[in-house]
Amino acid sequence: MADLLLDPQAVSTEERRHLAECAECERELAELRQTMEMMDEWVAPEVNPFFDAKLLARLRAEQQGQPAGFLERLKARWMYGSNFRMQPLMAGALATILVLSGGAYADLAWQHAHQFQESATVRDLQSLDGNEQVFQQLDTVDQTVDQQDQDSGASSSSPTND
Amino acid sequence: MATIVLNPPSFHTAPSERLMGSHAHPTAMVDWSTLSDAEIMLRVSAGEDAGFTYLLEKYRRPIVSFMFRMVRNQAVAEELAQEVFLRVYRSRESYRAEAKFTTWLYRIATNLGVNYARDTRYERAAQNIYLDQPDPETGTTPDVADSRPTIELEMVKDERMNAIRQHVLALPERQRAAVLMHKYQGMDYKQIGEVLKLSESATKSLLFRAYQTLRERLKDFVAKDESDK
Ligand SMILES: [Zn+2]
Numbered sequence: 001m002a003d004l005l006l007d008p009q010a011v012s013t014e015e016r017r018h019l020a021e022c023a024e025c026e027r028e029l030a031e032l033r034q035t036m037e038m039m040d041e042w043v044a045p046e047v048n049p050f051f052d053a054k055l056l057a058r059l060r061a062e063q064q065g066q067p068a069g070f071l072e073r074l075k076a077r078w079m080y081g082s083n084f085r086m087q088p089l090m091a092g093a094l095a096t097i098l099v100l101s102g103g104a105y106a107d108l109a110w111q112h113a114h115q116f117q118e119s120a121t122v123r124d125l126q127s128l129d130g131n132e133q134v135f136q137q138l139d140t141v142d143q144t145v146d147q148q149d150q151d152s153g154a155s156s157s158s159p160t161n162d
Numbered sequence: 163m164a165t166i167v168l169n170p171p172s173f174h175t176a177p178s179e180r181l182m183g184s185h186a187h188p189t190a191m192v193d194w195s196t197l198s199d200a201e202i203m204l205r206v207s208a209g210e211d212a213g214f215t216y217l218l219e220k221y222r223r224p225i226v227s228f229m230f231r232m233v234r235n236q237a238v239a240e241e242l243a244q245e246v247f248l249r250v251y252r253s254r255e256s257y258r259a260e261a262k263f264t265t266w267l268y269r270i271a272t273n274l275g276v277n278y279a280r281d282t283r284y285e286r287a288a289q290n291i292y293l294d295q296p297d298p299e300t301g302t303t304p305d306v307a308d309s310r311p312t313i314e315l316e317m318v319k320d321e322r323m324n325a326i327r328q329h330v331l332a333l334p335e336r337q338r339a340a341v342l343m344h345k346y347q348g349m350d351y352k353q354i355g356e357v358l359k360l361s362e363s364a365t366k367s368l369l370f371r372a373y374q375t376l377r378e379r380l381k382d383f384v385a386k387d388e389s390d391k
Contacts, residue, residue: 001370002366002367002369002370003366005370005373006344006350006351006366006369006370007350007351007366028377031377031381031384032373032374032377034384035373035376035377035380035381035384036345036373038322038326038380038383038384039326039330039345039376041319041322041323041326042231042323042326042327042330042346044226044227044230044231044236044346045230045236047222047223047226047240048240051222051226051240051243051244052215052218052219052222054244055218055244055247055248056215058244058248059248059251062248
């Protein structure tokens with residue numbers, strides 16, 4: 001049945017013959033197809049015309065803003081970090097060093113920030129793997145709920161499982 | 163008309179004004195449509211930002227509508243879609259051509275959508291029970307009944323529409339993503355399996371289970387003459 005719906009080429013002649021003779025299966029397949037057809041009604045709205053402009057502005061801001069932002073955060077942490085207190089004099093010296101070596105340092109910081117972003121995506125993908133487990137748990141929960149639905153609603157009792 | 167707004171002149175009339183940065187040679191006229199997405203993405207990672215705007219143009223609508231059906235709210239969908247493209251751009255240098263571009267794109271999108279849904283799970287449940295917010299598409303609140311006969315038909319349609327959305331949203335996350343990709347993104351179960359990292363047979367049965375659930379829950383809305391017996 002799954003093949004009939006999702007992969008018609010994979011359906012054996014045997015299965016086809018069964019379908020031609022079995023009213024029950026024929027009805028189920030027809031209902032599945034009708035359901036899918038009905039879902040065509042769900043049309044997504046148009047995309048906001050400023051979508052691209054907004055995105056490109058964000059990209060630009062990100063590229064221009066990040067090095068400074070990163071450096072700023074770094075500086076702030078060095079100077080005012082809670083578990084690492086510096087003598088004011090030392091903090092001042094550090095700040096001077098940062099200013100003097102600004103260009104080169106910003107470059108380095110930018111590289112760093114860039115790598116950081118990439119690894120964010122890698123983490124996303126890894127978290128999809130991590131989600132596998134959650135998915136499975138949720139599926140299990142859902143199946144349990146399904147089961148309860150079926151148990152309580154005996155009136156709607158056509159086969160849901162394969 | 164939309165095209166004019168979507169592509170501010172600064173982007174097209176001044177090819178030397180690149181998206182950002184100033185390294186690399188200005189992009190010569192490239193007919194991007196002759197290249198595969200993977201080839202384009204490799205050129206983007208080599209610094210040709212024009213390829214990125216081409217991919218954005220190509221996948222903007224599919225990704226926004228995928229996100230829209232994932233979260234049922236257009237503003238949120240657009241925010242999430244922006245995030246998808248930002249991540250694509252940010253990680254352009256780590257893109258490897260062995261992964262099909264769309265697989266990679268939809269994997270990022272699915273992941274963001276699923277995480278969003280999970281983060282707002284209780285919020286949404288509460289809204290569904292207590293508030294029943296205005297429909298994000300039509301701006302109408304389903305429960306505020308208007309008795310004018312001219313809109314009776316519309317209401318039946320709205321009700322059906324609402325049921326479709328409700329029941330798709332109620333599917334387990336992975337089933338929902340699979341159905342959306344299959345039904346609305348024109349992907350087959352093999353491609354979907356790659357996105358979700360599932361075997362072909364597992365994807366097939368995942369999809370089938372989802373459609374069976376929808377058939378069951380939407381049976382009252384399917385044309386009567388066929389489903390009655
Ligand atoms: Zn049969």
